[in-house]
Amino acid sequence: MSAVPSAVDTRPPASSGGAAAFWKRLRAGDEIAIATTFLSAFTVILVTAVLVFELYQKSAISRHAFGWSFLTSTTWDPVAGNFGALPFIYGTLVTTALAMIVGIPLGVGAAIFLAELAPPLLSSALSFLIELLAAVPSVIIGLLGIFVMIPILQQIVPPVQDKLSWIPLFSGPFYGVSLFTAGVVLAIMILPFIISISREVILSVPNDQREGALALGATRWETTWNVVVPYARKGIAGSIFLALARAMGETMAVTMVVGNDPKIAHSLMAPGYSIAAVIANEFAEATGDLYQGALIELGLVLFGVTIIVNGAARLLVMSTEKRGSS
């Protein structure tokens, strides 16, 4: 506890005996306060450590049974006790990539508009709406995905498919539930994160940067695109990484629209599966230690990947915020 600043030393004159005891008690109050709050802060580290330990230990049986081939095997057969994670890893990667392709341009575009171009009143009103969008529970997004988005996509996709079916990515029958649907749903879910964090880092770009560019005769857009956005690029990248981590870990909405089919399909229009979705679907019914261990190992994989992406994102955002404020 060397970190505690000792600037406040409120010891009274030692003349009065009763008062000294009183002050001692109060000093003791300080010590108690420091100890309890320190313990609470430490609990966070403890919880995280136990979380890692539990995931690692409870997946031991599966890690020993399959080794690294767990990550590359494509069979997922609970009956035969054969577990490979590749279909789920593939599904998570494809849906996330799709979400990023759709979400990044939309999100960064909206963030630029809100931070640089919109009149302040409009900007704060729209930012408020977008922050509310972030508060919508994912199960509700999934509900709308099933009953609203899928029927719409079933109207739109087949005609487009007729024209594009020579591209393998768009081939095959479209049932509504698919990797593509999950990607679009994910894109909607990560939008508010990209927008609100990017907006903040863009707002933190010092004004003299803008003024300099405008004074040189740059248009509003040139100022934004060539000066402000490059200045804030690390923070924007950070927001994208945060969104990436969130997209990979997103469970309910994906589970409801991805189709839950553990196959590696080469078409985006085919149903697929994701790591989070298979845990959500099968965990409660997983009988046998190996089955459960395999699902927990999937959780460990998901945890590891999101932690790495998140850690990088935080460092990026921090580095911009520091520079922006100086």
Next chain:
Amino acid sequence: MSPSPPRNTPWNRIRRKSVNAIMLTLTGVCTIFAAGILVFILGYLFIHGARSLNWNFFTKLPTPVGETGGGMANAILGSAKLLLVATMVGVPIGFLGGVYLAEFGGGGFSFLVRYVTDLLNGVPSIVMGIFAFSIIVLPQKHFSTLAGGLALGIMMIPIAIRSSEEFLRNVPLALREGSMALGASKARAIWSVVIPAAKAGLITGIMLNLARVAGETAPLLFTAFGNRYWSPGWEQPTASLPVMIYTYAISPYDDWHQQAWSAGFVLLAMVLSVNIISRVILAKKGPALR
């Protein structure tokens, strides 16, 4: 863009101006699209959900398959109980941790706590479910309200810490100095002056945090599980609104779909009204919560 300055020809000027106009419009379209999604979600839930919402929804148990009617009273109570457990787990730890970071912290340990807090905040909710499962459900060998509440409670900790730290930091230093100049110890000053000054922010922070975990479904699937009946006490599986929405939405019955819409409407109405009220209060009292 290019290192050499563009020539100032009329054509070039027109080009630059039109690029400017087009890109400004495009970013505006992106924004309207993003904000429009929320309006769309709200509209749809209102149309579908409010239509079939009636008093039974709040007072009756779910009916067996095939029988129409019934409600989700047990799920509403279940959600409330889960949130109560979550609050008891998440708020004290988060709040005290925030006090440490704001008042006593500094240096390497605080940096570590903040960083780990942010990482914990980014852990997928389904993984939190596995965690609660492996430390409570597995040893006890049954699903329970406690396990679900613990999963949600752990999810509350990171935001509770960061928001209470932020609000305590916003209390002017002069208040601390003033009370200590009057002879209060540091603990006394924090307890009687700093925390009361930050009270509104702290409470809204907790409300926002609760609204966030109230909609969490994934960590409850194999901790609180589900229940078609009342769940007395804390040791039995319990229904909850988000899990009910999920199971009803993926079921093949039209009547259940209708109920899922109603439940979605109720959940979203609660979550959004807490969000709106809290954010309005925060906008008046202090800087917005991250």
